[in-house]
Amino acid sequence: MRILVTGGAGFIGSNFIRHLLATEPSCRVVNLDKLTYAGNLENLADVERDPRYRFVKGSICDATLVDELLKEEFDALMNFAAESHVDRSIQDARAFVETNVLGTQVILEACRRHRIPRMVQVSTDEVYGSLGPSGRFTEESPLRPNSPYAASKAAADLLAAAYFRTYGLPVIVTRSSNNYGPHQFPEKVIPLFITNALVGEPLPLYGDGLYVRDWLHVQDHCEALALILKNGVSGEIYNIGGNCEWANIDVARFILRILGKPDALIAHVKDRLGHDRRYALDTSKLEQALGWSPRIPFETGLTKTVGWYRGHMTWWTRIKEGAYREYYQQTYGDLSHASQ
Ligand code: NAD
Ligand code: DAU
Numbered sequence: 627m628r629i630l631v632t633g634g635a636g637f638i639g640s641n642f643i644r645h646l647l648a649t650e651p652s653c654r655v656v657n658l659d660k661l662t663y664a665g666n667l668e669n670l671a672d673v674e675r676d677p678r679y680r681f682v683k684g685s686i687c688d689a690t691l692v693d694e695l696l697k698e699e700f701d702a703l704m705n706f707a708a709e710s711h712v713d714r715s716i717q718d719a720r721a722f723v724e725t726n727v728l729g730t731q732v733i734l735e736a737c738r739r740h741r742i743p744r745m746v747q748v749s750t751d752e753v754y755g756s757l758g759p760s761g762r763f764t765e766e767s768p769l770r771p772n773s774p775y776a777a778s779k780a781a782a783d784l785l786a787a788a789y790f791r792t793y794g795l796p797v798i799v800t801r802s803s804n805n806y807g808p809h810q811f812p813e814k815v816i817p818l819f820i821t822n823a824l825v826g827e828p829l830p831l832y833g834d835g836l837y838v839r840d841w842l843h844v845q846d847h848c849e850a851l852a853l854i855l856k857n858g859v860s861g862e863i864y865n866i867g868g869n870c871e872w873a874n875i876d877v878a879r880f881i882l883r884i885l886g887k888p889d890a891l892i893a894h895v896k897d898r899l900g901h902d903r904r905y906a907l908d909t910s911k912l913e914q915a916l917g918w919s920p921r922i923p924f925e926t927g928l929t930k931t932v933g934w935y936r937g938h939m940t941w942w943t944r945i946k947e948g949a950y951r952e953y954y955q956q957t958y959g960d961l962s963h964a965s966q
Contacts, residue, residue: 628654629855630700632686632733633707635659637810638748638844640669642704645848647673654678658695660685660725663949664710668941669809686729692736702744702855705733711813712752712773713957716899719774726778727785734789734797745797746855747786751840751867752776753801756902764908765801765863772900783863796860800851803867803907807844807927808934812942813950815839815874816928819881820935821942823891828961829882833897835875838904842868843922843931853916864915867907870924880925884932893964 627650633639634657646653659665661683673679684691686707696703707729709715709722730747737745754763755770769784771777789795806816819829850866858864872880878892912918935942946954 627652627701628656628699630656630658630695630703632658632703632705633665635661635665635667635669635681636706636710637664637669638805638847639706640809641807641844642706642848642851643670643679644673645845645852647676647678649852656680656682656695656698656700658682658684658686658692659707662709664811666809666945685725686733687724689732689736692732693739696736696740696742700742702746703733703737703742704746704748704851704855705730706748708779709775712775713813713898714953715773715775715778719778722774722778726775727781730782731785734785734795737797738789738793738795743796744855744860745786745795746851746858747782747797747799748851749783749799749801750776750779751801751803751865751905751907752902753780753783754905757904757906759904762906762908763865765865765911772902790861798854798858798860799863800854801863801865801907802847802850803840803842803905805842805844805847807931808938809941810844812945813953816877816881816931817935817942819878820885820932821946823881823885823887824936824939826887826891828893828964829878829891830895830958830961830964831874831878831892832895832901835878835892835894836873837901838871838873838906840867840906841870841872841877841924842866842920843924843927846920846922849921850912850918853918854912857916859915864912865907865909866912866918867909868920868924869907869909870920871904871906872924877928880928881932884929893961895958895961895964
């Protein structure tokens with residue numbers, strides 16, 4: 627099987643490429659990535675010499691490049707490429723529209739022209755918007771995105787549906803809940819809290835900290851994606867969730883407990899604008915259709931993830947001391963004055 631992965635140098639894409647190479651001996655993988663601030667070839671250092679893997683630097687918005695690449699007969703394209711951080715989309719939405727909407731349209735069009743037999747658009751539960759204390763989103767739930775990031779992903783989902791209906795493009799949309807695990811960029815809450823705790827810095831908790839996310843280990847996500855790639859039905863949407871709801875303040879406390887650090891490191895900071903209160907997914911469709919369910923319990927996965935960050939200080943220190951530093955200071959300011 628020949629697969630073009632877009633955005634494979636990021637968190638989930640790199641975990642997915644590693645998973646494919648480990649589980650599909652005959653696969654060939656090309657990774658097209660623009661290497662934005664979030665793309666990092668170190669994430670794939672262990673497979674870069676594998677003869678089945680090739681990296682191409684470039685943007686999914688570059689229609690000529692994408693068209694040229696797709697002349698090499700692929701069996702499937704998996705699109706992970708995106709601007710993925712909600713807070714950055716609140717600061718400036720432009721790159722989100724460019725990559726997440728226009729870039730996805732470039733890929734859809736190229737897949738159509740080259741008759742790629744399968745495309746998987748990796749989307750998010752955030753397209754459904756926010757939930758109150760009860761209920762879960764199904765694949766039939768209306769799209770009510772709240773952040774510019776979520777709106778751009780919803781637009782891409784709708785374009786994928788339109789390409790299926792209009793041209794019969796064999797595209798599948800997956801909507802995952804919050805991922806965590808190795809190689810996640812430390813702007814996202816779990817690696818941010820772990821890396822801050824490791825160096826004794828405050829953990830910036832938005833608002834009352836009672837916002838709820840449904841956590842899924844990236845390995846479970848990759849297994850679901852591999853199953854969908856092989857056996858999913860074109861035109862369908864599949865929710866992929868961890869069935870594991872935690873309030874942010876409990877995640878912060880758990881990380882501090884693993885590391886033997888005091889709760890006093892939690893710093894309540896100004897809330898995120900338009901902050902979605904709760905996400906939760908009904909994943910019965912995927913369970914019934916393809917027999918998938920998450921396997922890694924959150925406490926086990928989070929403890930291992932803390933261990934990974936503890937063992938990879940060079941990886942994240944380089945990031946935190948690089949261009950990310952300016953974003954961090956602009957976003958959080960001086961945390962030593964935040965209320966505990
Ligand atoms: P990430 O930010 O870690 O990685 C994104 C990757 O895309 C980076 O390697 C970046 O260089 C690349 N990229 C960005 N713009 C590009 C462009 N124009 N052309 C080519 N490459 C480009 O993101 P992630 O957390 O790995 O998320 C991957 C996908 O999964 C995204 O589509 C995201 O919306 C979706 N998703 C993420 C989560 C999560 O919890 N992280 C949950 C559900 C869905
Ligand atoms: O639900 C899937 C989505 O999960 C993906 O589509 C996104 O790409 C991914 O970034 C993630 O979005 P969230 O906004 O849920 O993730 P984030 O890690 O930014 O925040 C998780 C929760 O933690 C959220 O309620 C906000 C809160 N938070 C976040 C940061 C960065 C804090 O309290 N403090 C922080 O500093």
